[in-house]
Amino acid sequence: MSNNGTWNSSHHDLQHQVEAFLFYEAELNDERRFQEWLDLLTDDFRYWVPIRDSVDSYDVAKELTGEGQMGFFDDTKQSMETRIRRYDMEPKPWAEYPPSRTRHLISNVRIKGVEAGEVEVHCNFIAYRTRLENDQDMFVGTRQDVLRRGEEGFKLARRTIILDHAVLPSKSLSFIL
């Protein structure tokens, strides 16, 4: 798939399908329809959010943590299920009680590759979260997703989130980015 203007109607269809999937997935997340959201994940789903530092421009390849290092999230479908089950526990999951009000804005959707039933797609996002009286957080970054086509349409097989922040401007990441 080319990003430089070689474009035909089949690309157009795929772009549309991918965007529709991403918008639907964001809708389920923002509306807290988490069981339906989980159904969009493949069983081998991986979710990775590395840490970003300010480094010298010649060192920029090393600004993110990688393999064997710490991150903000390193989740599987199973651990995501645990996070979601936690929302309904007593005592309360206090960081999500009352729950976050989130809005995921997805843009700049770029198809990076298509291979063997999988589509690699990058997009930019703003995840706005407000909670309690007046908590306001805005997380901004890029997602690098792998979507896998199945009988019921796309499922999300992999999501890497590259946050633009070094120091997170928030007390918690208690919602699903």
Added chain:
Amino acid sequence: MSTTGPDLSKLIDQEHGLVYRSLYSDPAIYDLELEHIFARCWLCLGHESLVPNPNDFITTYMGEDPVILWRNAEGKLGVYLNLCRHRGNRVCRLDRGNTNRFVCSYHGWVYNSDGKLIGVPYMKEGFMNELDIEKWGLVPAAKVDVYKGLIFATFDNDAPPLEEYLGEAAWYLDVLLDWTAEGTEFIGGTRKWTIDCNWKTAAENFATDMAHVVHTHGASVKVGLSRSHHMQQLARNAKGFTVYTKYGHGFTLMDIPDGLPIWDVQTKIEPFQRFLEETMPEATKRLGETRTKGITLVAANIFPNLSFSFIDVTTARVWHPRGPGKIEAWEWTIVPKGLTPEAKEEMRHVGVYKWGPAGMFDQDDMDNWVQMTQSARGWASRQVAMNYQMHIGDRGGVHEDLPGHVSALYSEENARLFYKHWLERVQPESRT
């Protein structure tokens, strides 16, 4: 009574276990803390594994002062104010890297990794070659020292040696830091996040607070996040101790039959349990049976702002103050060196999942601290005494096997002594 500020002793009633909460919100008190606590205590800057090579550096903070932790070309550690001597600009604006010099972005003054000023533009035309560059190097911390991998510094020339400052606290920290002869390392990556709370709410929580665990973190326990011995015990009647040691440090320990001394882990972290079992004989030789078989470390705070939780995976964090109502949390996962790759990966994974701003355990603390800090701004709220009376009638004391001042598990003695020490620091004339 201080002649220069408020009488802070009225805010802390040691005898009755009462604390008034201006100390979370008053800017004048915060200024006293910067001067008498953050400029006087030994502060942790990180671990040697953050700067392993010559010329490696990280930037961090001591209180509100930006500092550079920098290994020089010969491998010696230095800590300097991140402050150009010309106009006070930061000479380094990066989080980490490797360099033998920093060039100030304003006028181009150049400093080497010994902190020396080695270049000044317009030396001839401006300073008439009369500037004594020997006198205008980066300002070093008064003392820098390493305790078994952890790097500390202080701005106070009169501070006691680090080993004395840690004192009996080291006996407990050694379970972590001295488990194997190889010592420890941080797993790569510093998680940094912002919390609108006073630094003491966080420090106190780690110094003492067993009572919050089952309630604040109850959802995570119940969902089955932690199947550790701790949590099974917590569901019943837990046994254990709190320990206060000189200079403001606090520990929580549990007494768990067949418990592991540290990293009392989730049952699924088998590679790590194997590691512990294999290294236990050697560790017992070094540490003694009390520390390898008698106690389980839960949490600690090294005064003022270095906290640990030892449950499952050890997280270390520093709470950098940002005014009375804000902190930055800088958090690391610390593990023994020499782990099998399999065990290290399990520790890393649990550390990611459990701690940090997205950590299933960590995240539930933050709202409490924020709300406590917010309410400390209200005039009426500040007139209301907060209750620190758990086990006040039984002030604890000596335990035959455990160094320090030992009290019950569900005691607030550590918190009372934390605030006593705090008061002695910020208002020295309050010492009795």
